[in-house]
Structure formats: C-alpha cells, structure tokens
Amino acid sequence: MxxxxxxxxxxxxxxxxxxxxxxxxxxxxxxxxxxxxxxxxxxxxxxxxxxxxxxxxxxxxGDALVAGQGRPPxxxxxNPACDLVGIELGVRRTLVYRFGLGGAAGPQQHWQLPAHASLDALRGELRRCREPRAPAPRAVMVTVPGVLDVESGAVVYSPNLHWTEGRELLAGLAQDFAAPVHAVHEAQAQALGHLGCPEAADHFLLVDLGDGVGCAAVADRYLQAGPSPLRGEIGHTAVPGNLRRCGCGALGCIETLAGRAGLLRSFREASGQHGADWDEMQRALQGGDLPPWLTATLDALSMVVAGALNLLGYANVVFVGELTTLHAQVMPTLCDGLARHSLLGRFGRVGCSAAAPRRQFGLLAAAVDRVYLPAAAAAVPRSGSARAAARARPARTPGH
Ligand SMILES: [Zn+2]
Structure with missing residues (x-):
C-alpha cells in the first residue's frame, strides 16, 4: 500500500x-x-x-550554446517516449493510440475501430493493433461511458454499452497488454482535458454532449469525487413530457433528447427526412432559425444543468460536443437558459462557454495522477474538497 x-x-x-x-x-x-x-x-x-x-x-x-553568450537558460x-496506450471506448467507434507526455505517436500507431457488440470482439480487434515486437506499455489508459468504480476496476452500469459491464473489460485489457489499466469516465476525461487549456477556470462544471450526456465537476483543478461511483450522470434526469425510452431502462431521460441519437430522431420526426444522417441534419439547420424541437431540447437541457448549478454552487459551465456547433444559436440559447433557470442567474453571472473536446489530453492528465506521479494521488486529503485523485486506484491487474 x-x-x-x-x-x-x-x-x-x-x-x-x-x-x-x-x-x-x-x-x-x-x-x-x-x-x-x-x-x-x-x-x-x-x-x-x-x-x-x-x-x-x-x-x-536541446538549446545550442551560443558563442559569446554563455550557457542558455x-x-x-x-519526455517524448510514447509509453502509454490510450483507448477511447465509444458507442459508435473506439480509438486506440500510443501516446505519452510528449503527445501522441504518428498515424501508424493510431487506430479507429468500428463499434463492437461484445468484449471478445473488442479484444480481437485490439490484438490486431498491437505490434508483436513493441515493448509493453507502461500503462493502458481507457475512457469508458457508464458508471465506473475505479477502486474495484469494474464498470457498474453502462446504459449505452451493456457488454462493458463488470470487471472483465479492464481485467482483459490488463492481460492483453501486460500492463496496468487505468479507467476514466469519459466525461471526467473531457474535464481533465479541459484543464490543459490555458483559459480553463479553476472551478467549473463540464457537460459532455456526445452519444450520451455526462457531466463532471472540477474544483481547485481536481475532479470532484462523491460517496459512490455514480456521479455526473445528469443525462439520466427525466424531462416532463418526454416519453422516449432510454438505454438505462427509464422513460424520459434528457439524454434521449440531447444525445446524438435523440437529436437525430427529433430532426427526422420534425422534417420527415427519415434517412437523414448527422451531416445532413447540420446542413439543413444552417442559416435558419432554431427549429422548435431544438429550442425545446436546449431549454430542457439548460434546466437540468441549472439544477446541478443550484445544487453544487458552480458559476462556470463548459459544454463540449457536437451539439455545441450544430447551429449558431445553440450556445446563446443554452447560456440564456442557464441564466434563466439557475438561482445565480437572478443576481450574478453564470459563465457559459463551449470548448473543443480534449479527451486524449484528459487521459494524459489522469496518467499524471495515476502513473507518472502516483504518490500524488495518495497525497491529497480524502475529505473536504473531496478530490477524485485521492480516490484514484489502478484497476486490479492480474499478477500485479
Ligand atoms: Zn436514462
């Protein structure tokens, strides 16, 4: 220990x-x-x-000595060594790459895998990504959707990828790569990634708008922890009047409206273009006013996020994901909704912005806490500001 x-x-x-x-x-x-x-x-x-x-x-x-000017500062x-493997596990695709503190390796060590229906299928694809003579990585960093218990190395519940549930995913990756595996919830990876932006605030709520809708809270530049692995799951907050069935089993979750599939479904229903894909939807929306279905979705989303602001006391919200660029009025509408629905909006200002996804940097930041400076995780108090780094433990690795 x-x-x-x-x-x-x-x-x-x-x-x-x-x-x-x-x-x-x-x-x-x-x-x-x-x-x-x-x-x-x-x-x-x-x-x-x-x-x-x-x-x-x-x-x-490598600063060269300049004649007459002595030793440069x-x-x-x-360190440029690409000693980590990154895996971003997604509903529609999975990204795999070698990377390290100095960034990612070249494109020949970057793979995009199709969606998988089982753990065996994923492991089979990953085997094809490994070079037989390449040294074992120092660690495997993996983002997962769903509820993650970092301490036990288990995915507790994954509404959109049920086959990842249990301990088998992380244990299998550890076995295949002969390295410790550190898993990070995908919204938390986005939040850690945002810390790499020079303009990032010390405290913020990050809302991850992708296939699902997730959230992570950062205070004093550390992820906030809670009493259980379940945190940031605002996507599974029900919206009155929404009768769509969610992957979690419930009716009416905001994710079924503001997640990627939900947005596409709403557009198809409203436009009659039943075969439209995301790009066609985006083109159709450009130039016009926000359609009523999207205005209603953004209002519902801002209500859910405002609830989190009222509960946690944050004043800055960062939105990441494709929805932020779907239409020029998306972000102004979300920001206006946060101001109208949060208590802070009555007497103060709610910071509201969109940011580019930086999940890979988030995995690197997690590796700083869990791999490169492992003692730092144990150094942070477990109470008070409840820093997630203090709770971070590597997935149980067979033989380690
Ligand atoms: Zn749900």
Missing amino acids: TPIPNQATALRLQNARSVLLAALQQWPCSKPELATRTGLTQMTIGKVVDQLLSLGCFVRA LRVAP
Whole structure:
C-alpha cells in the first residue's frame, strides 16, 4: 500500500502536478514561463523542475550554446517516449493510440475501430493493433461511458454499452497488454482535458454532449469525487413530457433528447427526412432559425444543468460536443437558459462557454495522477474538497 505522505510532501506533489500539467500546454518552456503559468515562486519551480527531471517526466530541451553568450537558460520539455496506450471506448467507434507526455505517436500507431457488440470482439480487434515486437506499455489508459468504480476496476452500469459491464473489460485489457489499466469516465476525461487549456477556470462544471450526456465537476483543478461511483450522470434526469425510452431502462431521460441519437430522431420526426444522417441534419439547420424541437431540447437541457448549478454552487459551465456547433444559436440559447433557470442567474453571472473536446489530453492528465506521479494521488486529503485523485486506484491487474 502506498504510504500517505505528510502535508509537506503532499504540497510538493501537488506542485509537481501543477508544473507538469502547465508544461504540457506548450513546450519547451523555461522556469520563468512555468512560474507565470502556475503562479508558483521561482524557488519552488526550480525544485519541482529538478524533481521532474530526476523522475524522467521532463527532459532538457536541446538549446545550442551560443558563442559569446554563455550557457542558455534551462528549458525543459515533456519526455517524448510514447509509453502509454490510450483507448477511447465509444458507442459508435473506439480509438486506440500510443501516446505519452510528449503527445501522441504518428498515424501508424493510431487506430479507429468500428463499434463492437461484445468484449471478445473488442479484444480481437485490439490484438490486431498491437505490434508483436513493441515493448509493453507502461500503462493502458481507457475512457469508458457508464458508471465506473475505479477502486474495484469494474464498470457498474453502462446504459449505452451493456457488454462493458463488470470487471472483465479492464481485467482483459490488463492481460492483453501486460500492463496496468487505468479507467476514466469519459466525461471526467473531457474535464481533465479541459484543464490543459490555458483559459480553463479553476472551478467549473463540464457537460459532455456526445452519444450520451455526462457531466463532471472540477474544483481547485481536481475532479470532484462523491460517496459512490455514480456521479455526473445528469443525462439520466427525466424531462416532463418526454416519453422516449432510454438505454438505462427509464422513460424520459434528457439524454434521449440531447444525445446524438435523440437529436437525430427529433430532426427526422420534425422534417420527415427519415434517412437523414448527422451531416445532413447540420446542413439543413444552417442559416435558419432554431427549429422548435431544438429550442425545446436546449431549454430542457439548460434546466437540468441549472439544477446541478443550484445544487453544487458552480458559476462556470463548459459544454463540449457536437451539439455545441450544430447551429449558431445553440450556445446563446443554452447560456440564456442557464441564466434563466439557475438561482445565480437572478443576481450574478453564470459563465457559459463551449470548448473543443480534449479527451486524449484528459487521459494524459489522469496518467499524471495515476502513473507518472502516483504518490500524488495518495497525497491529497480524502475529505473536504473531496478530490477524485485521492480516490484514484489502478484497476486490479492480474499478477500485479
Ligand atoms: Zn436514462
């Protein structure tokens, strides 16, 4: 068991996390640049950079000596080794790639797999992605939809991918790749990925609009945890008057309206274009006013998110996903809905913006917490701000 460090050690590890994530925004970077990005003192930055160099997370950037100007200031870059495997498990496709602190490997180590109907089918496809002579990865980082119990390494319930439920998925991947497997809920991966944006706030609610509708809360730049694995599942909040059956078994979930399949269904029903795909829907919507079905869906979605704001006390919401760019009025309508339906909107301002998906960076940020700086996870208090990093444990790996 990893010993729980004292407060001073915990602070050093948190500083290491801040500096490492800041360096991943852009590199090579100098100590003064890292101080500006993190707000830490030059003295602290100096110690942390030395620590990250000794851990192998940083390498010295290749600055040439300039005649007459002496040694240039130290600049560092993330270690370029692609020592991780990333898997983004999705309803319509699965992405697989080699990556590391320095980013992703080339396109020859990036695969897009079709949707799978079983674990055996996925494992069979993944075998074809592995190069026989390639060294085992340091870890496999995988995003999963559905309710994830990180501590036990089990997918508890997955409304849109029932075959991933249980412990077999993560245990099977660990066996196939001969490496520890760390799973991250896909909305939480998006939230961690957003932390890689220089403009990211320290506290925000991220709403992930994809095949489903998920949510993650970030406070003090850490994922918020809860008393159970079930968190952020706002997509399964019922909307009055919605009679659609959800993959979770219930009637009326907002996901059946604002998820990708739900949006397409509404468009087909309203337009009579029953064979239309997403691109055709997007083209048909461009240039005109928001159709009533989409206005109603956005209002319902903003009500559900406003409920989360009222409960949790957040003032910033970041939306990620295809819905945000479906029509020019989508984001203004969502932001207006949040202002109208939240209590904060009565007397203050609700920050509301769209951001690009950064799930791969989210997996990397999770690897910083769970693989590169593993002690940092144990260093954070388990109560108070309830940081998810403190609860993060690798999936049980056979033989480890
Ligand atoms: Zn549901």
